[in-house]
Amino acid sequence: MTETVRKLEPETVERIAAGEVVTRPASVVKELIENSLDAGAESIRVEVDGDGTAMLKVADDGHGMSEADATLAVDHHTTSKLGESSDLERVSTLGFRGEALPSIAAVATLDVTTNDGGPRGTRVLVEGGETTTSPAGRATGTTVEVRDLFHNRPARRKSLSSTQAEFGRVSDVVSRYALLHPDVRFRLRHDGREVFSTPGSGSYTDAVLGVYDRTVAGQSTTFAHETAVSVDGDDHSLTVDGLLVYPSVTRSRRDHVHVAVNGRTVGNAGLKRAVVSGYGTLLPQGREPIAVVSVSLSPQLVDANVHPSKDEVAFLDGDAVESAVEEAVHEAVTTADLRQSGEVAM
Ligand code: ADP
Ligand code: MG
Secondary structure, eight states: OOOOOOOOOHHHHHHHHHHHHOSSHHHHHHHHHHHHHHTTOSEEEEEEETTSSSEEEEEEOSOOOOHHHHHHHTSTTOOSSOOSGGGGGGOOSSOOSSOHHHHHHHHSEEEEEEESSSSSEEEEEEETTEEEEEEEOOOSEEEEEEESTTTTOHHHHHTOOOHHHHHHHHHHHHHHHHHHOTTSEEEEEETTEEEEEOOOOSOHHHHHHHHSOHHHHHTEEEEEEEEEEEETTEEEEEEEEEEEEOTTSOBSSGGGEEEEETTEEOOOHHHHHHHHHHHGGGSOTTOBOOEEEEEEEOGGGEEOTTSTTOOOOEETTHHHHHHHHHHHHHHHHHHHHHHHTTOSOO
């Protein structure tokens, strides 16, 4: 028997790529929220039925799309965000692959209604491989509704967890973006009921109040720290800001440490560890903090293109970034802690 190396059919490539970006309802919601943020939305509404496979929807008041753009957007590798390939080295938008909408359309019914400020809007419906475009009434902004997710991927569908667990993941994604983008108003509804909302006031404390509760928000301090990191002899400014909940309110797991790099929520374990190290010995043994930490630095120092889901970013100098985060957190937490316990006269 001889093995032959063959080039994959384009359709197979598409299915593989779609599988990487769209793994579960929460990953769809993440992509759609990132698109809304890239469109400059001030308000983002997320609605989910059940585990999200029957219906999930993200509506925004961003700049919307023209009819031509909306039709193009559901196609492969079409993006309004990357011009030349050199742009990849300094990505400032959350999206840039032009893969999310077509990947979703490959495994679900995709129903986009959008208006870029014209007298009327456009609806683009992709169902069973067919794309239909029609006029639609809508205020400026975009609504993306996804139905029957994984209807043609029985194995993927079967691999999903319980409704509660899948919705929990969706809720985590929305919470994380709401906390890290306090200037945007977020609302999450599940089976017709409001789960939480944030006011979009720009205050981290208000966002924490919306996502958590009064106890958590009341036991917290906001902070902002600016420093410089030196890479290849060049100094680049780096800011770390956010909110730290006092060590009097902790959790047993690290998933309440919310981190973003240039507005993108990331799962980077190293950054989370840096936040926890910043709390140092103030944290009771075996407990994890609740923290919202936003890191901003020159896009040239970040490579967001390390994974299709863009959940991880790589830094040109990860150690420098991590120590800056640790230092910022340590400074904020120790100052606040001393002030709270009255040991420092302010
Ligand atoms: P990417 O975000 O990587 O560019 P997507 O497939 O997610 O790729 O989206 C394709 C294009 O569709 C985007 O570049 C953008 O021009 C347009 N788009 C998608 N969602 C929205 C939205 N909510 N508002 C305005 N434009 C959008
Ligand atoms: Mg996108």
